[in-house]
Amino acid sequence: MRSYSETEAVDFVIVGTGAGGGTLAARLAEAGFSVIAMDAGPYWRPLEDFASDETHQEKLYWTDERIVDGEHPIKLGSNNSGKSVGGSTVHFAMVSLRFRPEHFKARTKLGYGADWPVDWREMWRYYAEVEDALKIAGPVRYPWGPHRGRYPYRAHPLNAAAEYLARGAEALGIDWTETPLATLSAPRGKAHPCVYRGFCVTGCSTNAKQSVLVTWLPRALAAGAEIRDLAMVGQIETKNGRVTGVQYHREGEWRFQPARNVIVAGYAIETPRLLLNSANGEFPNGLANSSGLVGKNLMVQLNQAVWGIVEDEVRSYKGPPSLAISEHWNYEDRGKDYFGGWSYMSQGPLPITWARTLSGGRGLWGQALIDEMARVNHSVGLKMVGEVLPDERNRVTLADECDQYGLRIPRVTFAFRDNEKAMIRHALDFMDQSLAATGATERWQESDDTCHLNGTARMGNDPATSVVNSDCRSWDIPNLWICDGSIFPTVGGVNPSLTIQAMACRTADRILLANHEAS
Amino acid sequence: MADRYPDYDVLAKSDTLSWNPVTRKVIAERMATAEPDILSPEQHATLRRLIERIVPQPDNRPPVNTVALLLHRIMANRPDGYRHHRLPPLREAWTIGLAAIDAEAQARHGQPFALLSNREADDLLRAIEASETQAEAWQDFPPALFWSWRLIPDIVSAYYAHPSAWSAMGFGGPASPRGYVRLLANRRDPWEAREEGNHHGA
Numbered sequence: 001m002r003s004y005s006e007t008e009a010v011d012f013v014i015v016g017t018g019a020g021g022g023t024l025a026a027r028l029a030e031a032g033f034s035v036i037a038m039d040a041g042p043y044w045r046p047l048e049d050f051a052s053d054e055t056h057q058e059k060l061y062w063t064d065e066r067i068v069d070g071e072h073p074i075k076l077g078s079n080n081s082g083k084s085v086g087g088s089t090v091h092f093a094m095v096s097l098r099f100r101p102e103h104f105k106a107r108t109k110l111g112y113g114a115d116w117p118v119d120w121r122e123m124w125r126y127y128a129e130v131e132d133a134l135k136i137a138g139p140v141r142y143p144w145g146p147h148r149g150r151y152p153y154r155a156h157p158l159n160a161a162a163e164y165l166a167r168g169a170e171a172l173g174i175d176w177t178e179t180p181l182a183t184l185s186a187p188r189g190k191a192h193p194c195v196y197r198g199f200c201v202t203g204c205s206t207n208a209k210q211s212v213l214v215t216w217l218p219r220a221l222a223a224g225a226e227i228r229d230l231a232m233v234g235q236i237e238t239k240n241g242r243v244t245g246v247q248y249h250r251e252g253e254w255r256f257q258p259a260r261n262v263i264v265a266g267y268a269i270e271t272p273r274l275l276l277n278s279a280n281g282e283f284p285n286g287l288a289n290s291s292g293l294v295g296k297n298l299m300v301q302l303n304q305a306v307w308g309i310v311e312d313e314v315r316s317y318k319g320p321p322s323l324a325i326s327e328h329w330n331y332e333d334r335g336k337d338y339f340g341g342w343s344y345m346s347q348g349p350l351p352i353t354w355a356r357t358l359s360g361g362r363g364l365w366g367q368a369l370i371d372e373m374a375r376v377n378h379s380v381g382l383k384m385v386g387e388v389l390p391d392e393r394n395r396v397t398l399a400d401e402c403d404q405y406g407l408r409i410p411r412v413t414f415a416f417r418d419n420e421k422a423m424i425r426h427a428l429d430f431m432d433q434s435l436a437a438t439g440a441t442e443r444w445q446e447s448d449d450t451c452h453l454n455g456t457a458r459m460g461n462d463p464a465t466s467v468v469n470s471d472c473r474s475w476d477i478p479n480l481w482i483c484d485g486s487i488f489p490t491v492g493g494v495n496p497s498l499t500i501q502a503m504a505c506r507t508a509d510r511i512l513l514a515n516h517e518a519s
Numbered sequence: 520m521a522d523r524y525p526d527y528d529v530l531a532k533s534d535t536l537s538w539n540p541v542t543r544k545v546i547a548e549r550m551a552t553a554e555p556d557i558l559s560p561e562q563h564a565t566l567r568r569l570i571e572r573i574v575p576q577p578d579n580r581p582p583v584n585t586v587a588l589l590l591h592r593i594m595a596n597r598p599d600g601y602r603h604h605r606l607p608p609l610r611e612a613w614t615i616g617l618a619a620i621d622a623e624a625q626a627r628h629g630q631p632f633a634l635l636s637n638r639e640a641d642d643l644l645r646a647i648e649a650s651e652t653q654a655e656a657w658q659d660f661p662p663a664l665f666w667s668w669r670l671i672p673d674i675v676s677a678y679y680a681h682p683s684a685w686s687a688m689g690f691g692g693p694a695s696p697r698g699y700v701r702l703l704a705n706r707r708d709p710w711e712a713r714e715e716g717n718h719h720g721a
């Protein structure tokens with residue numbers, strides 16, 4: 001790996017190496033820029049470092065202290081936050097979905113939320129680029145939305161849990177399909193196809209998972225980028241209205257790396273935290289914050305589920321957890337008393353996750369918990385990924401407490417509003433009907449889970465109502481960019497990683513174009 | 520309930536292709552974990568009794584060292600990455616919580632929690648779960664939040680981190696580099712658990 005010195009400014013310092021930052025590191029380095037991508041976490045080698053074990057693999061999660069409050073304080077950690085090179089894609093469930101086209105113009109076309117300042121057709125070209133870069137395994141024909149090309153790799157076979165989703169959807173007369181997944185269904189280079197070990201969300205130890213760690217970052221290294229791991233960026237410095245570099249903590253001391261441009265890609269909590277913690281004399285309210293919107297409009301996604309018991313041995317610990325999906329309610333607007341969309345997928349919880357679900361979501365403990373855990377091989381579930389509307393009251397601010405680096409920690413405030421509650425009611429009822437149609441009994445509803453993190457530095461066409469423009473460039477500071485889930489004006493009812501990577505590819509092209517025009 | 524997988528021990532495949540070296544290492548270390556001496560004898564006894572009631576072990580399975588695993592977590596005091604604004608950090612929460620459970624037992628029965636009958640202990644735990652406690656120790660320490668954000672997730676996470684608990688649920692256990700071939704309902708690979716009374720598969 002190439003390494004750059006701290007005495008000379010590089011073209012780009014990227015803060016974060018996940019879906020946004022890792023993708024940009026590859027694309028910008030390949031375009032000839034000098035790039036350092038920093039990550040607070042370590043650079044793992046999955047074949048040697050990853051165990052098949054939920055507890056040990058907690059090392060992948062962002063578990064530094066954060067305060068959660070509001071009417072529905074959200075649980076972070078495993079479900080939505082990574083601290084390792086490759087970011088949370090190292091432990092994501094690999095679900096790789098495109099936004100419904102109308103969801104990019106939710107305000108204009110559907111009457112809620114906000115519009116994205118980009119055209120869906122352009123985004124769909126970038127989706128195709130990312131799907132090819134990750135060799136997404138998906139169905140020959142996707143049932144919803146405008147025509148899309150074939151996925152690069154064939155779909156994975158269904159496991160029993162996915163068969164239950166399929167049978168339920170067919171009974172209710174709606175479409176389902178094999179979930180487009182970022183894990184190999186055929187060999188690629190030195191990597192073997194997925195062996196269906198089922199530990200996907202604790203990190204893939206065979207490198208079948210096409211995370212940023214094994215896709216974009218090798219490309220970035222080959223093109224001369226430096227990945228600086230265990231580097232916690234604490235402050236972005238500015239002078240005369242422009243950023244000059246980053247203060248970062250590594251090997252026990254604070255260091256400074258000068259840069260001609262800085263891209264913040266820390267996901268929707270660490271990104272606003274860094275911008276707010278970087279407040280200085282020039283920018284007393286934090287960087288890129290003239291709109292006052294940095295940290296606001298935090299959007300998680302609804303992750304409620306319905307579970308039941310069947311006679312079949314399902315053994316849902318085998319294979320990727322979500323092999324089948326229905327996006328019906330992302331594309332069907334009739335029959336709803338709320339705005340927005342949702343999808344739902346089959347499930348395969350590992351033991352600790354399942355024990356926490358039964359004890360937390362269902363209130364089981366003692367002998368009742370032990371007995372129910374022993375029936376896990378006969379349990380099936382359907383879980384939603386549902387749209388949360390932007391709301392300025394849901395936000396990330398700075399707490400007074402400081403962390404191990406001496407940096408103020410984030411305070412994350414969240415509440416469901418009426419729209420989310422109405423969507424949850426509809427989704428739980430529908431998923432219950434689907435499970436009932438397959439003969440599942442003893443059905444129960446898990447009503448309070450959430451996933452993913454978006455918003456907090458939204459993109460838009462107006463500096464008064466957005467933090468970055470359509471190029472992901474800060475309105476206030478011309479050489480400061482933000483590119484991760486933070487820039488989402490709305491979240492839709494699909495997992496965000498594919499959209500973050502597509503937006504990163506687009507941002508790289510916009511940077512190239514601007515650079516070309518300037519020279 | 521009778522054991523559904525009486526002839527299954529997930530450890531039987533620890534020397535096969537289902538377990539990679541790092542998995543063997545971390546599981547062996549976990550099973551060998553002893554109880555560190557970080558609490559007072561009273562708190563230690565309270566914790567042991569609490570764990571017995573939340574995750575009562577099947578008699579026919581090797582014992583799970585849940586107390587040791589949880590004590591190590593308390594000792595490390597490593598955050599989860601999300602702390603409820605009304606609760607203190609992990610170690611402090613457990614220290615206060617164990618004392619409050621004992622105070623509740625004293626208030627209700629005039630003896631420590633460790634000495635309560637099963638029924639008395641479970642009634643007391645249900646009161647914590649429902650925020651219907653009597654002791655003053657809970658004044659600034661919300662019992663239901665301690666229950667749902669700390670007590671329950673920490674205990675069940677420690678218990679279900681152990682191979683003995685995996686065996687009892689018929690879980691395939693570690694699976695790398697060898698994963699699975701048979702994914703459909705009622706099919707299992709030869710290295711998966713056979714369910715008693717069910718003659719499907721392999």
